[in-house]
Amino acid sequence: MTLKCILVDDEEPARRRFRDLLKKSDVPVKIAGDFGMAKNAVAGINELKPDVVFLDINMPVLDGFDVVDLLTKPRPHIVFVTAYDEFALKAFEVHALDYLTKPVKLNRLQQTLKRITASTYREEADDRLDQAVRAARPLTRILLKKGTKYIVMEANNIHYFEANDKLLYAFSDTKRYRVEQTTMEALEQRLDPGNFIRIHRSVIINAAAIQALEPWFNYRWRVVLKNGEKLPVAKRRVRELKEHLGMV
Amino acid sequence: MKHPKNEILIELKSLKAQVNPHFLFNSLNTITALIRNYPEQAEKVTEDLADLFRFSLRSGDRPLILLGEELEAVEMYLNIERARFGKRLLVEFRIPGELKYVQIPSLTLQPLVENAVIHGASRVEGPCRIWIEAARAGKNVEVRVMDEGPGFQNKNKERLFEAGYGLKNIEQRLRLAMGTESVLEILDQGVVIRFPLYEGEHAAVETTEFKTPGL
Numbered sequence: 001m002t003l004k005c006i007l008v009d010d011e012e013p014a015r016r017r018f019r020d021l022l023k024k025s026d027v028p029v030k031i032a033g034d035f036g037m038a039k040n041a042v043a044g045i046n047e048l049k050p051d052v053v054f055l056d057i058n059m060p061v062l063d064g065f066d067v068v069d070l071l072t073k074p075r076p077h078i079v080f081v082t083a084y085d086e087f088a089l090k091a092f093e094v095h096a097l098d099y100l101t102k103p104v105k106l107n108r109l110q111q112t113l114k115r116i117t118a119s120t121y122r123e124e125a126d127d128r129l130d131q132a133v134r135a136a137r138p139l140t141r142i143l144l145k146k147g148t149k150y151i152v153m154e155a156n157n158i159h160y161f162e163a164n165d166k167l168l169y170a171f172s173d174t175k176r177y178r179v180e181q182t183t184m185e186a187l188e189q190r191l192d193p194g195n196f197i198r199i200h201r202s203v204i205i206n207a208a209a210i211q212a213l214e215p216w217f218n219y220r221w222r223v224v225l226k227n228g229e230k231l232p233v234a235k236r237r238v239r240e241l242k243e244h245l246g247m248v
Numbered sequence: 249m250k251h252p253k254n255e256i257l258i259e260l261k262s263l264k265a266q267v268n269p270h271f272l273f274n275s276l277n278t279i280t281a282l283i284r285n286y287p288e289q290a291e292k293v294t295e296d297l298a299d300l301f302r303f304s305l306r307s308g309d310r311p312l313i314l315l316g317e318e319l320e321a322v323e324m325y326l327n328i329e330r331a332r333f334g335k336r337l338l339v340e341f342r343i344p345g346e347l348k349y350v351q352i353p354s355l356t357l358q359p360l361v362e363n364a365v366i367h368g369a370s371r372v373e374g375p376c377r378i379w380i381e382a383a384r385a386g387k388n389v390e391v392r393v394m395d396e397g398p399g400f401q402n403k404n405k406e407r408l409f410e411a412g413y414g415l416k417n418i419e420q421r422l423r424l425a426m427g428t429e430s431v432l433e434i435l436d437q438g439v440v441i442r443f444p445l446y447e448g449e450h451a452a453v454e455t456t457e458f459k460t461p462g463l
Contacts, residue, residue: 010373012334013281020284037373060371083273102277156407208410 003027003113006048007034008041008067009056009081014102018054018081021106027113038062042070052077052116054100057085065137068129077116078129087193091136095128138192144170144177151177156195159209159225161187163202173227197244199223199233207244268362278332293331296324300358307354312425314448315382315391316348321358322380329365337369342381350389351448353425359414360393360439367413368397368437388429389445394438403434415439 005022009015015034022029032048035041038059045053045067053076057064064080082088083102092099098112119125141152158170161179168179168187179187188198198204205223212224213233221233223241233241275297282290303321307313319341330337361380369376378395400408409416419432422443430443 010370011278011332013278013332016285017277017281058370060373083277084270102273103280208407 001028001117003029003052003116004032004048004050005029006032006041006045006050006053006076008038008045008053008059008064009034010036010038010059011056012036014056018104021104021109024106025110025113027110027117029113038064038067042067045076046072050076052079052113054079054081056080057082057088065133068133073126075126075129077119077125079112079116087138088136092132095132095135097128097132135189139187139190140192142170142179145180146175146177153177155191156206156208158206159227159229160203160205160231171229197241199231199237199241201234203231205231210245213241213245213247270366271362274332275328278328282331289331293328296327300324300328304355311353311421312351312448313354314348315343315350315352315357315389318352318354318357319343319348319380321355322361325358325361326365329369333365333369336372336375337365338375338377340377340379342379344382344384347382347384347389349447351426351446352389352391352443353421356418356422356441357391357393359418360441363413363415364393364395364397364438368395368399371397384445385442387444388442390440390442392435392438392440394435396437399437400434403436405434408434 007015007018007022009018015036019031019034022031032050033044035044039062041053041055042062055064055067055078057080062070064082068075068078080088080092080097080099081102081104082099089099089101091097098115100108100112138155140155142155142158144151144153153170153172158172160171161184162169162171163184168182168184170177170179184198184202184204188196188204191204195208196204196206209225209227210223211226213221214224216222216232220235221238221241222230223233224230275293279290279293279297282293300321303324326337326339330339357380361378364378369378376396378393380391380393382389382391384390402408409419415432415434418441419430422430422432422441426443426446430441432439432441
């Protein structure tokens with residue numbers, strides 16, 4: 001069986017290199033097309049119905065994740081290709097999604113092609129793709145409830161999230177908002193780990209809101225926020241917090 | 249006028265800028281793409297990459313350099329990115345010859361130009377112009393790094409400083425090296441740095457002309 005492939009990457013040399021690699025592969029492939037612009041890729045993939053799409057993540061206007069969102073189902077196998085994207089790669093590993101790192105090695109590409117040729121159970125892979133994409137794309141806007149009204153806020157404007165008696169709250173300046181239909185664990189997974197860090201079983205904090213880290217009683221620590229609020233840090237999370245703030 | 253306070257330079261080492269891992273991996277990918285069909289260009293990119301890394305490693309020992317030397321590093325960086333982005337990346341330099349000899353902390357402009365590529369040019373599907381211009385403003389030098397990309401959505405300096413673009417580090421080093429009147433300001437389509445003019449040794453800069461490469 002010959003695998004019908006499509007390549008999507010905004011960088012021309014990267015596409016050329018990928019074509020060369022596919023031609024060298026001992027798994028039979030046919031290159032149905034390559035696209036430098038994501039919006040053309042969406043139309044092309046929906047029309048050409050390839051078996052597999054090699055999809056760059058970082059592209060202008062629409063990124064690789066947006067492309068996946070816009071494809072009609074059933075979708076082809078998606079293999080993400082990226083130079084360096086620690087956060088996304090972690091999400092792919094958690095969800096057992098195959099990916100390639102640039103520069104791509106021929107051996108590694110062949111493994112992927114063989115795996116795709118052998119796979120039969122497509123629906124499960126499709127679910128995994130959705131989960132992985134959701135996890136790989138950090139939450140940048142959050143829906144919050146104030147009174148009876150829902151408002152959308154940039155995640156970066158939130159100082160911290162706190163769980164209290166099964167309810168979840170977001171704090172921004174001195175205001176408190178309800179966060180519905182999610183859990184601390186789900187939030188921790190989806191917030192950008194470059195900005196947000198869990199400092200307590202019940203608290204996730206925005207690193208940009210931290211003013212100081214100070215010793216508290218009993219060899220414990222607490223963070224002082226720029227607005228003067230103070231929050232305790234769980235003992236076992238102190239080291240991680242210090243690492244995050246570049247102190248270790 | 250020569251720059252007076254050399255002790256301060258020691259402090260600058262602790263604020264040393266770091267090389268971006270994305271840039272390294274993308275450059276290696278560009279090189280692998282060029283080796284087979286464009287071996288000479290692959291050689292050139294490899295040489296520029298090596299020179300740029302040497303420049304970056306050395307910046308700890310020599311934190312204060314001439315604007316002309318910094319622009320040479322910017323050129324090396326842009327050569328590598330041009331191989332990657334091709335005609336999407338259009339660059340213009342507008343640098344008066346006499347300003348090539350003013351002092352500047354090393355790795356001040358290169359990261360600003362890198363930001364213009366990452367957050368400007370690479371976010372645009374078609375061609376995107378980046379321009380770097382220097383001008384004398386009284387006793388100060390102003391250097392602008394501008395791009396035709398999406399621009400800043402929010403120009404709040406404090407927030408941008410916390411956002412991980414390395415702008416805070418750049419302003420800190422600039423103020424430490426050139427005096428507290430130095431400043432980095434956010435513009436709609438880029439940034440400007442302003443700092444007191446001190447001349448360095450002319451001999452350190454080659455007679456390179458910084459001009460717009462032909463398209």
